[in-house]
Amino acid sequence: MTSRRARTLAIVTLALLLPLVAFVVVRTGDDSGTRAAQPVSAPTATAPTASPVPTDLTVIAPGRPGESASTRAAHEVRDAGPAPHNSLDVWFVRMMIPHHAQALEMAQLAPDRAANPTIRALADRIRASQGPEMGMMRGWLQTRGLPAEAPGHDHGSMRGMQSLEAMRQLAAAHGADFDRLFVRMMTEHHEGAIEMATNLLKVGSDLTLSEFANSVATEQTVEIDRMREVLAG
Template identity: 80%
Template sequence: MTDRRARTLAIVTLALVLTLVAVVVHRSGGDTENGAVPATSASPTPTVSPVPTDLTVIAPGRPGEVAATRAAHEVRDAGPAPHNSLDVWFVRMMIPHHAQALAMAELAGDRAAEPDVRALAERIRASQGPEMGMMRGWLQTRGLPAQAEGHDHGTMRGMQSPEAMRRLAATTGPDFDRLFVRMMTEHHEGAIEMATNLLTVGSDLTLNEFATSLATEQTVEIDRMREVLAR
């Protein structure tokens, strides 16, 4: 009899526990349906893995040297590419040189007679304007002022005198075309000489590539201008 009562009590206790569990589950489901998030469904806090400290970096050597392996924390930003004083001189001189070419090209819009001259002037504006921005940025990145103290930019090869610029501004039609082509050809020849000289003395790779591109493009433009004069 005692064993029977014990089994009955155990069954009743188990039934009560199951009932309570069912009630809790039901209420939790109802809260979820009403938009509430049960406490037991909260997402676990993500853990952040520590940054490994044993990373290595392969640092390439100079031409002919073997690459070296270094710890990551020993490698720093190398900063701007190395340059020398002649790189700086080239940029400081080429900025005002380009500025005069742009001033000449601006005049062609309402003075040139030949459409080819106007098209050439527009090409010069489209290329040399952004190039001036690039050169100014090159100096700024290196903390260098844009001006060269005590230098007369008018003495640079290809630079036109103030009198020549005034004469160009006062000319129109075919006379403007001839004068523009002559002045711009001289101007381009000066820029090509400056760029070619830099390729032998400069050390900055970016400027080396720029000087090569400048010399190539302006040589092509000189050939086009000569074709215009030959007509």
């Protein structure tokens, strides 16, 4: 009798407990699902930490022509300023400015006087190139605190420079006569500039001027050939 009552009590107790256990299990599952459905905050980005700048870096410093390179501490390297130049660089610039100026003076006569359209086109090209080149050379001198004038020098003695009388004759000529005079005078003028540029390439030390001198020699040689073709045709 006691045993039967005990089994009956156990069954009743189990029946009462099962709904409670199921409720706890279901409730626990709901909580985890709810937590999973909630938005997750993005992790805070951490700014990368800058690496300290090494203080033991060395820089290779090129030597002068014929000298080997050397190494220096990075903090010792400073802006060297304008590129090194010598007195022949300065002389070239001071001579080439008035030389270009006379070429521009001749070229400015062509639009109203030349008969051949090729001559007018060549004159346009000379104005378009040599005007800015004069500005570059003046700027080169100003950057270095150098005056543009060479005291006591007669620019008319430079090779290729035309006399005042020749310039007057060119200004008075028209048509085919102008074309012939222009080609002869500008060819002589260009040959003088080519000689000056070629000489600088042998003795100058400024890289910018060397590149400019090479350009002058190359371009004006082409223009001489073109002018000669015009007269030959």
